Each structure stands twice: as C-alpha cells, then as structure tokens.
C-alpha cells in the first residue's frame with residue numbers, strides 16, 4: 015500500500031497492516047478466514063469517513079471493506095434491500111433513486127458504507143422523525159473469529175443485533191445488511207433557508223419546523239455574545255412529483271493541495287463564516303436536488319486536506335432537551351472565547367431514539383458538531399473544556415467523530431460500554447476502543 | 455430504454471473486476487440490459503448475476519458456466535451461450551491471466567496455459583462472435599487488452615505477447631468490417647488497474663493506477679463512439695508512445 019490508511023480527520027498516523035476484504039468473500043464462504051488471520055487484532059475499515067480512530071488499529075490490522083459491494087436482494091415492491099456491507103450510499107442511490115426509493119437515513123456524506131452506517135448507527139437531518147439508521151435495519155449477518163456466522167435481527171440473536179448497531183465494528187465483521195428503503199416521488203426536495211438571529215431563534219425554528227422531515231442549522235460559532243447562535247436554518251421535504259434522477263459524481267472537484275497551516279487562522283475563519291452567511295445561496299428557497307441538499311461537502315473531494323498537514327478534530331455532542339439550551343450556549347461561549355472557531359458548526363434537534371442500538375450516540379436532545387484545525391495542545395485543551403461542559407449537562411459525544419476523549423469521560427458518557435466489551439470479538443480491536451477502555 | 459426487448463450483452467469472464475464495473479455502468483446508463491454471464495465458478499458468477507439484477511438488469515439474464523480459457527471448450531460453451539441468446543448485441547471479453555513472468559519462464563506448461571487462455575481461446579471467442587454478428591448483421595465486440603501488448607519488456611513479455619497478439623485479431627476484425635456501420639470492434643488497453651489480480655504488486659497505488667470503474671467508464675464511452683482502440687485512461691497513450699519510441703540501446707538499459 016502506497017498511502018497509509020488515515021481517517022477523515024488525518025490526525026492519527028499509525029503503523030498498521032492492511033488487508034482487503036474481497037468482493038466475493040461471501041460467495042467463497044471465506045469471509046471469516048480472510049478477516050481473521052494470524053494473531054493480530056483486526057478492525058473493519060469502510061470508506062474512512064469517521065474522523066477519529068474508530069476504524070484504525072495501531073500495531074494491528076485494518077480490513078478494507080469497500081470492495082465487498084454486492085447487491086444481494088432488492089424488492090422494488092416493498093423497498094426491502096439487502097447488500098454486502100461495503101456498498102456505499104453513493105452507489106446505493108444510483109440503484110434506488112431511479113426506482114423511487116431512497117436511503118431512510120443519511121449522514122452528511124454519501125461516501126459511507128452500509129457497514130459504517132451500522133457500526134456508528136448514523137443519523138441525519140431527519141433524526142427528529144426517522145431516528146437513526148439502525149431503526150430501519152431489519153437484519154444483518156455477523157461473522158466472528160471463531161467461524162460462527164450469525165444472522166441478527168430484533169428476533170434472532172437480538173442481543174448481538176442491538177450491540178452491533180452502534181457497536182463500532184467490535185462485535186464481528188458485518189457481511190451484509192438488510193434494511194427498509196423509503197419511497198420518494200422525486201429526487202428533488204423543496205428547501206427553505208432562513209436566517210436565524212440567535213439561539214432562541216434556533217429553538218423556535220426547530221419547533222415550528224417539526225413537521226418538516228429534514229431540518230438542520232449551520233451556526234456561526236464566532237458570533238459575538240448577543241448574536242450567539244446566529245446562523246442559517248435549513249429545512250426540506252421531498253417534492254410530490256418530479257424527476258427521479260441520481261447524482262452525478264463526475265461533477266465533483268478535488269481540493270488541490272494540503273493547505274499550509276498559516277492560512278488557518280482566526281482571520282480566515284471569521285472571513286469564511288461571514289462569507290458563508292452572506293453568500294447568495296444562504297437565503298435560498300426553492301427546489302433542490304438531493305445531492306447538494308444532503309451532501310454539499312461531497313462536491314469537493316478530499317476537502318479534509320483543507321485543514322493542513324496536521325489534520326483536524328471533530329467534536330459532536332448531544333445534550334438532553336432539558337439542559338439543551340444552557341449546554342449549547344455554554345459550548346458556543348467556550349469556543350468563541352478560545353478564538354478557535356470552526357468553519358462548519360452544525361446544530362440539530364434530535365427526536366426520541368428508536369434504534370435498538372445499545373451504544374448508539376443519538377438520543378432525544380440537541381446536538382452540536384464542530385471541527386477544529388489541529389493546533390496541538392491548545393486544541394486538545396479546548397476539546398477537554400468542551401467535554402467538561404457536555405458532561406455537566408448530562409450529554410455525550412459521538413465516537414464516529416472523536417479523536418481525543420479520555421477513558422473516564424467516555425465511560426461516564428456510555429456506562430453501557432461494558433456490555434459491548436463482553437460482546438466484542440476477541441480478535442477485534444481498534445485504537446479508539448483501547449484508548450477509551452484502558453483507564454487513564 | 456424505449457426498446458421492445460432489452461439489449462443483450464454477453465460477458466466472458468463475468469466475475470472479473472472490470473467486467474463487473476462495466477456491467478454496472480451499462481445498467482446505470484441504459485437501464486434494463488439482459489446479460490449472459492459466462493464464468494468458471496458457478497457460485498461467484500451467480501452472485502454477480504444477483505448483483506446485476508438487483509441493480510436493474512433484466513430478470514431473464516442468466517449464466518453459463520465453464521472454462522472459457524480452454525480452447526477445447528470454446529465451441530461447446532459458445533453453443534450454450536448462443537442457445538440462450540441467439541442474437542446478442544454486444545460481447546465483452548474480460549477474462550485473462552496476468553501470469554508471473556519469472557514463474558512462466560520456469561515452466562512450459564504454465565506458459566502454454568497463459569497463451570491458451572489469453573490468446574488462443576480469446577481469438578476463438580472473437581471469431582465466434584464475429585461470425586454471429588455477421589449472421590445478425592450487427593453487433594459489437596469489446597475486448598480488454600493491455601498496454602503491455604505494445605512492446606516486449608523483460609518484466610512481462612509473455613503476458614504482453616498474448617495481449618499484443620489479441621490486438622492484431624481485434625484490428626483485423628475491425629478491418630474486415632470496415633465497410634459495415636453495424637458491426638464494430640473496440641479494443642480497450644488499460645494500464646495498471648486496482649483489482650484483486652494486482653493486489654500482490656509491490657508499491658501499488660499512485661496516480662497511474664486506475665479503478666475498474668474508471669476503465670468501465672472509458673470503455674462505455676469508447677463503445678458508444680465506436681472507437682476501434684482506446685487507452686484507459688488516455689494518459690497511457692502518451693506513455694506508450696514514448697515507450698515504443700525508445701531506441702533499443704536505451705530500452706535495454708532500463709528495467710521496465
């Protein structure tokens with residue numbers, strides 16, 4: 015392998031062996047043999063869109079899954095769909111959109127695999143109505159290092175099912191995933207972008223828009239105190255008739271180089287945030303294709319190199335409704351004071367969690383996602399301050415986006431982690447898991 | 455597609471990465487195509503069939519199982535294929551062995567097997583479909599060749615020879631049907647492809663390595679435009695222009 019395997023944040027650079035899960039591993043009946051060889055521990059690695067180290071394994075092996083991408087069964091009457099876990103949502107849309115079906119829940123990038131969507135029990139702009147991805151998964155097949163292959167569902171091997179949704183790839187290698195697609199009448203959405211003056215405005219808009227299937231807000235996290243929480247609130251719903259046209263990947267462009275770090279400073283950040291808020295599209299109301307609506311960042315391949323050589327951290331917290339307002343305000347205040355704001359800060363009200371996932375990140379509440387260029391100590395100190403605020407408000411942070419949290423913080427956020435530890439396959443481990451389970 | 459019956463595409467070597475990528479790409483662009491998938495391994499070929507049907511291939515698509523690369527089998531298998539699809543529209547020849555030059559040099563049976571698989575049987579298949587398309591009055595033969603066929607190089611000349619020879623066959627068939635608008639041949643010449651077949655290669659990766667999907671896109675466009683020969687991606691055309699132009703004394707000083 016010429017290029018080392020990195021995660022999306024590009025912070026962790028590890029020595030690890032790399033293997034590829036072949037496309038026909040199932041047909042050959044050798045998935046377990048390929049996945050588990052020798053004594054080294056292994057972790058599945060999908061499209062590497064997790065920001066931190068959940069899909070990395072320092073000193074061990076990573077198993078790349080995207081080639082494992084067969085469609086196994088598709089029922090266009092009911093929308094029940096089954097495919098190998100390496101299939102990406104980008105490929106999925108090309109198959110389902112022309113037939114009037116869409117993935118029930120999608121994260122902010124289409125370059126994730128089904129296995130990754132399960133292992134992080136991902137959520138999207140429709141969480142308040144549709145819950146997480148796991149809510150729509152009907153069955154999955156799990157392969158363990160002892161050679162056992164288990165079909166898991168709410169009825170069958172239900173404990174493994176619940177621990178695999180949000181299970182960070184630790185319960186076994188997921189061979190395939192079966193889930194329920196959502197019917198669409200068109201690939202377009204009707205979208206409204208609304209300027210929001212402050213945090214109170216955000217909560218009002220969220221409440222007022224509860225009937226809209228998709229809602230989210232981009233926040234200007236460098237806004238001064240009296241405008242704290244200002245941003246652009248976006249809501250959308252699929253239109254009732256129109257074309258059923260999949261996206262076109264050939265239209266994307268590539269971030270041309272790794273940005274020199276001197277370009278990442280408070281001035282450029284402020285400028286970016288101001289420009290973003292004032293750009294012509296920021297007040298757009300009208301019909302939009304699903305690709306720019308759900309995946310604006312996918313237009314720029316390798317945009318993560320924008321953050322320079324040292325990479326960047328994400329921090330996504332969810333805080334229960336009761337303490338949501340104060341919690342989010344406190345987080346925004348800490349960021350503004352630190353002067354280390356992020357380009358892309360995203361606020362979202364989440365609904366009740368109906369995914370059976372034991373370790374799933376989502377719960378009813380408000381989430382705030384941020385990214386920070388890696389400036390070493392300074393950044394880590396800020397992240398720790400943010401963690402403390404999250405804990406104080408009864409919240410937790412998202413492992414898919416984490417590259418820094420301490421073991422004690424993780425264990426306080428997720429006391430149920432011990433259940434996952436007991437269901438973990440003894441041959442599977444990740445840098446993340448060792449970091450958060452070995453006491454600091 | 456506004457046709458009464460779907461287009462029929464025969465794929466020889468249907469489990470190869472390029473074949474799968476090409477079949478998927480064709481479905482994405484053209485909708486319901488009927489595939490006849492020929493391959494050696496029944497389970498694998500049937501999994502590919504299920505994948506393509508799941509992606510929108512015509513439900514009547516089917517498989518033919520057998521050793522395509524064995525010259526003794528060509529006639530029988532051709533009979534089977536043409537029995538299930540008497541008038542196909544297109545044939546993609548995508549099977550082949552890469553072979554390891556050092557191992558081939560050390561074993562005549564291995565060498566014979568490589569020549570039979572990559573050239574002897576492949577040329578026979580091309581002839582089978584040329585004949586079939588003559589009878590039908592239309593059809594497109596698509597052959598996956600290789601840039602390795604452009605010049606004999608110490609590192610893989612036996613493989614290169616099979617691909618070079620196959621190129622002559624494709625060229626000849628194209629010439630034979632030069633007057634016909636409806637019978638066409640396209641030879642695709644990829645460089646390095648990121649597939650399981652090349653996973654063992656040291657130092658794999660980098661700008662010259664293309665995904666099977668990229669090769670499929672190039673192939674699709676070349677077929678639509680009825681190009682006789684295309685490098686995939688285009689950069690190889692210029693690389694090979696240079697490689698072919700190197701004078702022998704210079705060539706012999708390289709390790710290519």
Ligand SMILES: Cc1cc2nc3c(=O)[nH]c(=O)nc-3n(C[C@H](O)[C@H](O)[C@H](O)COP(=O)(O)OP(=O)(O)OC[C@H]3O[C@@H](n4cnc5c(N)ncnc54)[C@H](O)[C@@H]3O)c2cc1C
Nearest residue numbers: 060061062063064121122127129130133136137182183188
């Ligand atoms: C621009 C961007 C926007 C995002 N927006 C959102 C969002 O809105 N909501 C959200 O929830 N997430 C979001 N994410 C995060 C992303 O959805 C998750 O990290 C997702 O899990 C990535 O999938 P992947 O295929 O890249 O998996 P990886 O990141 O490679 O791996 C993720 C986890 O899945 C496991 N895994 C993968 N395949 C298998 C398998 N076959 N068997 C067992 N385990 C497996 C890995 O071991 C690892 O634990 C975003 C990421 C980016 C880059």
